[in-house]
Amino acid sequence: MSDSMDEILLVFFQECDEQLQELERGLSALEGGETDHDTINAIFRAVHSIKGGAASFGLENLVRFAHIFETSLDALRSGRVQPTHDVIKILLKAMDVLSDLVTEAKGGAGVDAARVAESQTSLETLHAKEDAPDSADSLIPADFEPVAFDFTPVPIDFEPVPVSFDFGDEPTTEGGDGADTALPIQVTFCPHKALYERGDDARNLLIGLRDLAADAQGEAEIRCDVSHLPVLTEIEASEPCLSWCVVLPATVSEDSIHAVFDWVSDVCDITISRGTGSGPDDGGGAGKPQPEHSTPEDAVEPETDVNGVVAPEVEPVAAVGSPASFSAPLVVTEVQPPKIEPAGVKVNLAAPPAVSGQKGERGAVKKRVEQASIRVDLQRVDELMDLVGELVIAQATLETVGLQHDANSEQEMARRINSMRTLTRDIQNAVMAVRAQPVGSVFQRMQRVVREACSLAHKDVALVVEGEDTEVDRTLVEKLSDPLTHMLRNAVDHGVEAPEARLAAGKLEQGRILLSASHRSGRILITIQDDGAGINQARVLEIAVKRGIVAPDATLSEDEINNLIFAPGFSTASSVSDLSGRGVGMDVVKQAILGLGGRISITSVPGKGTTFCLSLPLTLAVLDGMLVMVAGTTMVVPVSSVVETLMVHKRDMYTMPDGRVVISIRGVCMPLLVLATELGLQEAKGYSIPEKAVILVVESETGARVALVVEDIKDQAQVVIKSMEKNYRQIPGVSAATILGDGSVSLILDVPALVASTTERADGRLAEPASGIAA
Amino acid sequence: MDKDVNTGETQLVKMIVFAVGEQEYCIPILSVREIRGLEKTTPLPFAPPYVCGAINLRGIILTVINLATYLNVAPEPENPRRVVVIIEASDGTVCGLLVDRVIDMADIKPSDIQVVAEKGHSLSGLVMIGERMIGVLKLDVIAHELINGMQAE
Numbered sequence: 001m002s003d004s005m006d007e008i009l010l011v012f013f014q015e016c017d018e019q020l021q022e023l024e025r026g027l028s029a030l031e032g033g034e035t036d037h038d039t040i041n042a043i044f045r046a047v048h049s050i051k052g053g054a055a056s057f058g059l060e061n062l063v064r065f066a067h068i069f070e071t072s073l074d075a076l077r078s079g080r081v082q083p084t085h086d087v088i089k090i091l092l093k094a095m096d097v098l099s100d101l102v103t104e105a106k107g108g109a110g111v112d113a114a115r116v117a118e119s120q121t122s123l124e125t126l127h128a129k130e131d132a133p134d135s136a137d138s139l140i141p142a143d144f145e146p147v148a149f150d151f152t153p154v155p156i157d158f159e160p161v162p163v164s165f166d167f168g169d170e171p172t173t174e175g176g177d178g179a180d181t182a183l184p185i186q187v188t189f190c191p192h193k194a195l196y197e198r199g200d201d202a203r204n205l206l207i208g209l210r211d212l213a214a215d216a217q218g219e220a221e222i223r224c225d226v227s228h229l230p231v232l233t234e235i236e237a238s239e240p241c242l243s244w245c246v247v248l249p250a251t252v253s254e255d256s257i258h259a260v261f262d263w264v265s266d267v268c269d270i271t272i273s274r275g276t277g278s279g280p281d282d283g284g285g286a287g288k289p290q291p292e293h294s295t296p297e298d299a300v301e302p303e304t305d306v307n308g309v310v311a312p313e314v315e316p317v318a319a320v321g322s323p324a325s326f327s328a329p330l331v332v333t334e335v336q337p338p339k340i341e342p343a344g345v346k347v348n349l350a351a352p353p354a355v356s357g358q359k360g361e362r363g364a365v366k367k368r369v370e371q372a373s374i375r376v377d378l379q380r381v382d383e384l385m386d387l388v389g390e391l392v393i394a395q396a397t398l399e400t401v402g403l404q405h406d407a408n409s410e411q412e413m414a415r416r417i418n419s420m421r422t423l424t425r426d427i428q429n430a431v432m433a434v435r436a437q438p439v440g441s442v443f444q445r446m447q448r449v450v451r452e453a454c455s456l457a458h459k460d461v462a463l464v465v466e467g468e469d470t471e472v473d474r475t476l477v478e479k480l481s482d483p484l485t486h487m488l489r490n491a492v493d494h495g496v497e498a499p500e501a502r503l504a505a506g507k508l509e510q511g512r513i514l515l516s517a518s519h520r521s522g523r524i525l526i527t528i529q530d531d532g533a534g535i536n537q538a539r540v541l542e543i544a545v546k547r548g549i550v551a552p553d554a555t556l557s558e559d560e561i562n563n564l565i566f567a568p569g570f571s572t573a574s575s576v577s578d579l580s581g582r583g584v585g586m587d588v589v590k591q592a593i594l595g596l597g598g599r600i601s602i603t604s605v606p607g608k609g610t611t612f613c614l615s616l617p618l619t620l621a622v623l624d625g626m627l628v629m630v631a632g633t634t635m636v637v638p639v640s641s642v643v644e645t646l647m648v649h650k651r652d653m654y655t656m657p658d659g660r661v662v663i664s665i666r667g668v669c670m671p672l673l674v675l676a677t678e679l680g681l682q683e684a685k686g687y688s689i690p691e692k693a694v695i696l697v698v699e700s701e702t703g704a705r706v707a708l709v710v711e712d713i714k715d716q717a718q719v720v721i722k723s724m725e726k727n728y729r730q731i732p733g734v735s736a737a738t739i740l741g742d743g744s745v746s747l748i749l750d751v752p753a754l755v756a757s758t759t760e761r762a763d764g765r766l767a768e769p770a771s772g773i774a775a
Numbered sequence: 776m777d778k779d780v781n782t783g784e785t786q787l788v789k790m791i792v793f794a795v796g797e798q799e800y801c802i803p804i805l806s807v808r809e810i811r812g813l814e815k816t817t818p819l820p821f822a823p824p825y826v827c828g829a830i831n832l833r834g835i836i837l838t839v840i841n842l843a844t845y846l847n848v849a850p851e852p853e854n855p856r857r858v859v860v861i862i863e864a865s866d867g868t869v870c871g872l873l874v875d876r877v878i879d880m881a882d883i884k885p886s887d888i889q890v891v892a893e894k895g896h897s898l899s900g901l902v903m904i905g906e907r908m909i910g911v912l913k914l915d916v917i918a919h920e921l922i923n924g925m926q927a928e
Binding site for chain 2 (some may be wrong): 631633679680681722723724726727728729731732733734737739743744745746747
C-alpha cells in the first residue's frame with residue numbers, strides 16, 4: 001500500500017515541479033511588465049495547485065505557506081495590491097521558499113524556519129493592506145473563480161474542508177461562516193453498484209456538487225450515511241453500502257444539480273428537496289452526533305444516523321464506498337481529483353495515477369529516487385511511429401529483393417539498403433527529438449540562482465535569458481544545471497562589480513548577465529556573458545604564480561591567462577565568501593563540461609565584461625567518427641576534433657633534444673604523437689615513423705593542436721557510444737568504445753586528453769586519466 | 776545468487792569446474808551467464824597483462840581475462856577447447872574468463888571448502904572432489920580488481 005502511496009506522492013512532486021516552473025515563468029512575466037489577468041491567474045493557479053495537492057497529502061508546512069502565498073496573490077488578482085517592483089520581489093522570495101518547502105516535503109534539506117517566517121510576514125503585510133471583510137472573503141479556500149480549476153493537470157480540486165467526511169481528523173473550520181439559512185437544497189444520493197462498475201466515482205459527483213456550492217458563494221455540507229453498512233466480516237467489497245446527503249445553498253438551481261448527475265441518473269438514486277427535511281435513508285436515527293462524520297457545521301446533525309454496531313468498522317467505510325481503493329483500509333478521506341490531461345502525451349514510466357489520500361505518517365516521507373519521466377509532444381511520437389512503420393516496410397522489401405536472383409537484383413539491393421540507411425538516420429533523429437528538451441527548464445532555475453547570489457553578494461543583477469527553446473538531449477539538460485549554477489554564481493560574485501563601482505565606471509547600477517543558448521553546426525552553444533569588469537589579467541597571473549600554477553618567469557598569452565581560472569585550486573577572490581572563492585569552482589565546471597563531451601572557452605574584455613562559451617554535443621549517444629588503423633586495430637577519432645588529414649614526409653619532422661618529435665605543417669609547428677606507441681600498443685623502442693606517414697591534425701577545446709600518426713584512414717561513420725567503465729575501468733586516452741559493423745569492439749579516442757598529455761606528461765606515458773564521454 | 780561460497784554452510788552450491796593449465800578451478804554456476812568460443816579481442820591500451828582485450832557481447836562491451844596469466848599458471852598450449860566463460864559478479868560487473876577447457880559440474884558443500892587465503896584474495900579456498908584438488912575462485916575480487924586496477928599498474 002505504501003508503495004502505491006509513494007507513487008502518487010511522486011506524481012504530486014513531479015507536478016509540483018511543473019507548477020513551480022509555471023510560477024517562475026509567471027512571475028518573470030510579471031516582472032517584465034505583463035500584468036494582465038492571464039498572467040496573474042496562471043501564478044495563482046500554480047500556487048493553488050500546490051496547496052491543493054499538498055493538502056491531500058497532509059503536508060502541513062507546505063499547505064500553510066501556500067495558503068498565505070495564495071492569499072497575497074488573491075489580493076494581487078483582485079487589484080487590491082499593485083504588482084510593483086517591491087511586491088514582485090516579495091513574491092519571488094516567497095516562491096523560493098515555497099520551492100524549498102516542496103524540496104523539504106520530498107525529504108530533502110529542511111527549510112530554515114526563520115526564512116519561512118520572514119517571507120510569511122512580508123506576504124502578510126501585502127494582503128494586510130486590504131480591508132478586513134475582503135480578506136475574510138479571500139480566506140475561504142473554496143471561493144475561487146472557476147478558472148482556477150481549469151486546464152490544470154494537478155489534483156487541485158481537493159480541498160479538505162468542504163467535502164470533509166474525515167472520520168478521524170478534526171475538521172478544519174476556516175471560513176466556515178457562510179451559512180445559508182433560507183431553505184437550502186438537500187440532495188440525497190445513493191449510488192448503485194453499476195456506477196462504480198462504470199469506473200465512475202461517487203466522489204466526482206460530490207466534487208461537482210461542492211463546486212456548485214462554491215459558485216453560489218456558499219459551501220456544501222456533505223455527510224455520509226453509513227447506516228446500510230454491514231459488519232466488517234460481511235462486507236462485500238463490490239457492493240456499495242454508502243449514500244450521501246448533501247446540503248447546498250439555496251441559490252443553487254435544481255437544474256444545475258441535475259446536470260451534475262446527468263451521466264449517472266440511471267445508476268443511482270437521487271432525491272432533491274428544499275429545506276433540511278430528512279432524506280429517505282434516515283431511518284431509525286438515534287440522533288447521536290458522531291464526531292467521525294461531523295462537517296464544519298453540525299446544523300443538520302440529526303440526519304446523520306449511525307447504528308452503534310457500525311462504529312468499530314468505521315475505518316473501512318470509505319473503502320467500501322469506492323471499491324477501487326479497497327486495498328487501502330486506512331484511508332479515511334479519499335478524494336480523487338479529476339485528471340485533465342494536457343495536449344501532450346505524458347510518458348510516465350511508472351506511477352499509475354491511482355486513488356487515495358492517506359492521513360498520518362506524512363511527515364516521514366523518505367527521500368526518493370528521481371523518477372525518470374518525460375513529457376513528449378504527441379506529434380513527435382507519431383512521427384517516430386510513422387518511421388518505424390516505414391522500417392517494417394523497408395525490411396519486407398529488402399527480404400523480397402534478397403530472394404530474387406536476376407540480373408539487376410544486386411543493384412536493387414544496394415538501392416534498398418541505401419534507403420534503409422536514410423530511414424535509420426531519420427529514426428535516430430526522431431528518437432533524439434523525443435528525448436530532446438528545451439534548455440528553458442534549466443535556464444529558469446538559474447533565475448533563482450542569480451537572485452540568491454545577488455542577495456548574498458549585495459549586488460543587483462538581472463539575468464536575461466535567450467534561446468530557452470533550444471532543445472538538447474535530456475541527459476544533457478540535467479547535467480547542465482550544476483555547471484551553470486557555478487558559473488552564474490561566479491559571474492555575480494566576481495564578474496559584475498559592486499553597484500558603486502559600476503556607477504563610477506559609467507554603467508547602469510544594475511548588472512546584466514546574458515544566458516543564451518543556440519544551435520551551431522550540430523552542437524549546442526551556451527554563452528554566459530556578464531557586463532562586469534572583465535578578468536583582471538595581471539591579478540590572475542599574480543595569483544597563479546603565487547599558488548604555483550605557473551612558473552614565475554612564464555610568459556603567457558592573454559588566452560592562456562584567461563584559461564588559468566580553470567586550473568585546479570585557482571581563485572581570484574581574496575576572501576572565501578558564501579558564494580565562491582574556494583578555488584574549486586571553475587575547475588569543476590570545466591571537468592563537468594568535458595565529461596559531457598563539451599568544450600568551454602572564455603573571452604574577456606577589461607571593463608566590458610567576460611563571456612564564457614560552452615559548446616556541447618546534441619546527444620551523448622552517437623557521434624561522427626573517423627575510423628583509423630592503429631597497431632593493427634581500428635580506432636575511432638571524433639570527426640569534430642579533426643582539423644585536417646594529410647600525408648607527411650619524414651623530412652618534415654624534427655626530433656627535439658628531449659626526444660619529442662614536432663612537425664611543421666604550413667609553417668605551424670605542432671607536436672607529433674605516434675598513436676600506437678602513445679597508447680602502449682606497440683613498443684616505443686624499435687618503432688620508426690615510416691617515410692610517408694598518415695597524419696591527423698586534431699584540436700582540443702583549448703585550441704591546442706597535435707598531429708597524430710596513424711597507419712591508415714579507413715572510413716568515416718556514425719558510431720554508437722558504449723561505455724567502457726561499466727565493466728572495466730577508465731583507459732587513459734580513450735573516452736569510450738563502440739561496436740563496428742563486423743561486431744568487433746573499437747575504441748573511441750579521447751582527443752582532449754591526448755592533446756593535454758603532450759604538454760603535461762613527463763615520462764612518455766599519459767598522465768592522469770582524463771574525463772571521457774559518458775555513454 | 777550465492778557467490779560467496781563461505782556462507783550458507785549447509786546448502787550445496789552448484790559449481791562449474793574448468794581447467795587452466797594443470798590446475799582445476801571452480802566458480803558458482805549461478806554467476807555464469809554463458810560460455811562462448813574465444814573470438815578476436817580488441818587490445819586495450821594500458822591494460823594489465825592478464826586482460827586479453829574487449830569483446831562485444833550483444834551490445835555490451837566487456838573485457839576478457841586470461842585466467843592463466845591472472846593466476847600465474849602455465850597455460851595449456853593453444854587448444855580448440857579454449858572457451859570464454861562470461862560471468863557476472865554480484866556488483867553487476869560482467870567479464871569473460873578465458874579458460875583452457877570446461878570439465879564438469881559439481882555440488883559442493885561450502886563447509887568442505889578449506890580456506891587457504893584471507894579475504895580479498897581471488898583464490899579463496901580449495902575443495903576436494905574425489906581425488907582432485909580444485910581451487911575456488913572469488914569472482915567479486917576478480918571483478919573488483921578489473922574495475923579498480925588494484926593489483927595491476
